[in-house]
Every structure is written in structure tokens, then in C-alpha cells.
Amino acid sequence: KNQVEQSPQSLIILEGKNCTLQCNYTVSPFSNLRWYKQDTGRGPVSLTIMTFSENTKSNGRYTATLDADTKQSSLHITASQLSDSASYICVVRRTGFQKLVFGTGTRLLVSP
Amino acid sequence: SAVISQKPSRDICQRGTSLTIQCQVDSQVTMMFWYRQQPGQSLTLIATANQGSEATYESGFVIDKFPISRPNLTFSTLTVSNMSPEDSSIYLCSVEKLAAQRGGTDTQYFGPGTRLTVL
Numbered sequence: 001k002n003q004v005e006q007s008p009q010s011l012i013i014l015e016g017k018n019c020t021l022q023c024n025y026t027v028s029p030f031s032n033l034r035w036y037k038q039d040t041g042r043g044p045v046s047l048t049i050m051t052f053s054e055n056t057k058s059n060g061r062y063t064a065t066l067d068a069d070t071k072q073s074s075l076h077i078t079a080s081q082l083s084d085s086a087s088y089i090c091v092v093r094r095t096g097f098q099k100l101v102f103g104t105g106t107r108l109l110v111s112p
Numbered sequence: 113s114a115v116i117s118q119k120p121s122r123d124i125c126q127r128g129t130s131l132t133i134q135c136q137v138d139s140q141v142t143m144m145f146w147y148r149q150q151p152g153q154s155l156t157l158i159a160t161a162n163q164g165s166e167a168t169y170e171s172g173f174v175i176d177k178f179p180i181s182r183p184n185l186t187f188s189t190l191t192v193s194n195m196s197p198e199d200s201s202i203y204l205c206s207v208e209k210l211a212a213q214r215g216g217t218d219t220q221y222f223g224p225g226t227r228l229t230v231l
Contacts, residue, residue: 034220043116043204043222044155096217098208100171100220102154112207 004103006090012109017080021106023073023090031095031108035075038087038105047088059098073078080110114139114207115225124229125195133226135205140185145206146178153164155204161188181218195230202227 004025013019025033032051036044048057048064050073057064061078077084090103115138123133124160138231144161158178160167165178181189192199 036222041225041227043206043224046219046221049219098160099157101154104154 002092002094002101004090004092004101006088006103006106008106009104010107010109011092012111015078015080015082015110015112019077019080019108021075021077021088021090021108023075023103025073025090025092025101025103026069027071027092027094027101029095030068031093032101033064033066033073034091034093035062035073036089036091038089040086045091067091077108082110084108085110113219114141114209114221116205116207116221118205118223118226120226121224122227122229124161124231126231127196129195130191130193131195131228132189133203133205133228135188135190135223137186137207139209141209142185142206144182144188145208145220146180146188147204147206147222148189149202149204151201158190158203184214192228195228197230200228 007022034049035047037047038044047059047062050057050066055060063076066073086105087105089105093102117136119134119140137194146158148158149155156169158173159167161167161180161182163182163185177193179191202225205223208218210218
């Protein structure tokens with residue numbers, strides 16, 4: 001079954017600290033994996049898109065990793081800011097399919 | 113990139129009524145998508161809106177309940193018909209932009225969403 005699982009479900013960290021969010025998937029055949037940030041009351045915004053051949057991709061303080069062998073991805077946030085408080089959604093696309101497979105998201109709260 | 117606007121941004125409706133949500137994109141796109149996001153949950157695809165043909169609905173969603181129009185390459189509407197409290201959700205419009213270069217990655221962009229509350 002094609003699924004995307006994220007952990008933890010929610011996370012609270014202090015401002016300035018780092019954190020890592022996890023994504024495991026069983027989607028096949030794999031095309032690419034995306035991380036989205038969704039602020040409360042807004043639509044998701046793309047942070048990174050990674051294909052099979054990419055291991056690491058950065059976008060400012062966000063760094064995503066992908067291990068296609070173990071079907072795992074992580075999103076590392078460095079020096080967190082209050083504005084990082086949001087839901088982070090891992091999304092996988094299957095080759096040849098239009099429909100995306102969404103994870104349930106990790107809700108991050110950055111506390112002052 | 114793509115800039116997507118939705119109207120209304122939020123609404124409170126009575127049971128049994130219908131609401132039409134509009135989605136406008138700043139550039140022509142082939143495929144537009146409608147998603148539902150229930151409180152505390154991730155996104156669920158309702159249907160794919162194709163210009164010039166009927167929308168393609170996902171399992172659990174039917175045209176009578178969620179009729180969709182796609183009159184041109186920059187605009188689509190989703191109607192939530194005969195609403196009940198279970199329809200209270202955020203409804204999101206999304207588009208896919210094809211990769212600019214061969215071998216590049218297609219990117220999906222989302223609108224800000226329409227927050228619907230049904231009493």
C-alpha cells in the first residue's frame with residue numbers, strides 16, 4: 001500500500017534550537033519527494049523537491065535528506081525561529097501517476 | 113511559479129445550502145486540483161479539473177455533491193452542494209506547473225484555501 005508516515009506528530013522546541021522531522025514512505029514506483037510548510041489558515045508552500053538521485057537539498061535554514069534505499073527522508077531546521085511554527089507535510093509522487101501521496105504532517109511549535 | 117487566489121477566504125453556511133468556491137491562477141495551467149483538509153488532518157484530493165472535459169473524481173467524492181467547472185486554463189470553481197456539518201473543512205485549489213527544462217521536476221502550488229463552516 002502506498003503510504004507516507006511522518007514523525008513526530010507534534011513537536012515543541014525553543015527558539016534558536018535545531019530540530020529534525022522524519023518521513024518514511026512505502027510509495028512505489030518513486031518519482032520525487034516534497035516537503036511543504038503550511039502555516040495555520042494558509043495553503044502549503046513548497047520547501048524542497050527531491051528526486052531519486054538527490055541525497056540532500058537545502059533551502060535557507062531548511063535541509064532535506066533522502067535515502068531512497070531505506071525510503072526515508074528528513075527535514076532539518078537550523079536555528080529555529082518563531083515563524084517556523086507550522087505544519088510540515090511530506091508528499092511523495094509516484095512515477096506515472098498524477099495523484100500525490102500526502103503524509104499526515106508534523107505540527108511544530110517554536111516557543112520563545 | 114504560480115500565484116493562486118481563492119474566493120471566498122472563509123464562509124459560514126447553513127445546512128442544506130450550497131457554496132461555490134472560485135480559484136484563479138495568474139498563468140495558464142493544464143491541470144487544476146481541488147483538495148479538502150479536515151481539521152487536524154492532511155490533504156485529501158477531491159478531483160482533478162481538466163479544461164474542456166469533465167472533472168475526474170477520487171473515490172468517495174461524487175459530481176452531484178462537488179460539481180466542478182473549468183471554463184478556461186486559469187479559472188475553476190468547486191461547489192459544495194447540500195451542505196452538512198461534516199463538510200466543514202478547508203478547501204484548497206492547486207495547480208501543477210511543468211518543469212521548465214527537460215529532466216526537471218514538476219511543482220505543485222496551492223492556493224490559500226477556503227475555510228468553510230457549516231452550521
